Each structure stands twice: as structure tokens, then as C-alpha cells.
Amino acid sequence: MLAVQTLNEYAQTIIGILHQFHRDHPFESGISKAELHHKFKKNLEYSVFQTILVQLQNEHKIAIEADRVRLPDHSINLNEKSLRIYHDFIDELKKDKFRTRKREEYSELLLIPRDLLDNLIRYGRGKGDLFILSGDLLFSKESILEAKNSLSRFFERNKELKLTDFKNLLGTTRKYAVPLIEYFDSLQFTERNGDVRILKNS
Secondary structure (H helix, E strand, C coil): CCCHHHHHHHHHHHHHHHHHHHHHCCCCCCEEHHHHHHHHCCCCCHHHHHHHHHHHHHCCCCEEECCEEECCCCCCCCCHHHHHHHHHHHHHHHHHCCCCCCHHHHHHHHCCCHHHHHHHHHHHHHHCCEEEECCCEEEEHHHHHHHHHHHHHHHHHCCCEEHHHHHHHHCCCHHHHHHHHHHHHHCCCEEEECCEEEECCC
């Protein structure tokens, strides 16, 4: 068991990391627990690290939302113009579904600088409105949900899914289908079995 003084020192270090993260990434809702643990740079078991986070949360010194940690007073506020552009961007992502464009193409489409688009993507990712898969493929949360629902319906009638089946389900190409099915593998919704996928725990 760590001494109270040591715990307090660790807690202050974590709060300091959060302050710096918010300064460096103002458009992100918070830092992931894994990244925060990595930045902590102390030989500390993850379970003890989690205990410190819970203590800080109970003391209202940090806020934890899903897997992300932030300071309680941290918020992202877009001005009216940026918010309008953001909604336009999300609408385009929804339209593109499973054949989304590159960042520079969205930047040109929306007539905005690339750095603004990057900030909006960080904002959207923090809100859970969009996902970034396989390096830099963008998908709206609605598209991810649609893909999952399509898989569920498919497995109601079939035991195995080939990549070709998945491509046909979504009307997309291998470029997009592979990262998407690997994402569902990572969620343990599907499981790879040789050249096919099966429904996990089916």
C-alpha cells in the first residue's frame, strides 16, 4: 500500500498532466486512461493507477467519462460559425457512409483550412460523433451503428461471414471493409476464424 503522501504526490502529477494536455489539445474532451498512464512514467501497477483516478474523481478533482479523463472545468466551446461548419462536416460523413473521403478532400469541400478541420475532427471524436479507423479513415457514429446492425441481421441467417459478404452488405470496398470488420473484432462483437468471421459468443 502506498503512503498517503506518495498518493497525494501522484495525484498532483496526474492533475499536472491533465492541465498540460488541455493546453496542448483544447479540442479534445480528455485524455485516454491508457495515454495518461503512459505519460505518468512511473513504475506503477495499472490497478493502483486506477485507484488514484477513482480517488481524484470522488474528490471532484477530475472527471472520467467512459475511457477519457479530464479536469472538471474543461469544456470545448465552438463559436457559432465553427459549430455550423462542424454540423456540415458530420452531415457529409453521414452521406458518405462507408466510402468516406480523405481529410484534405473534406477541407476543400467545406472551404475551410486543414487545421480547422483537424480541430473539428478532434472535437467530434471526443464527443463520440465520429470514429477514426485504420490510421485515418473517418466514419460517423451512425455509419458504425448501421454496419453493426447489418452484421447482426446477417448473422441471424448465416453462421459465417466472408469479407466479400461484408463488402456487399455495406456497398463498399476492401479499403473500408477491412478496418471496419477489424474494429468489430476489437470490440469482440465478431471473431476471426481463418478466412471468415463468426459472431462472438454465438
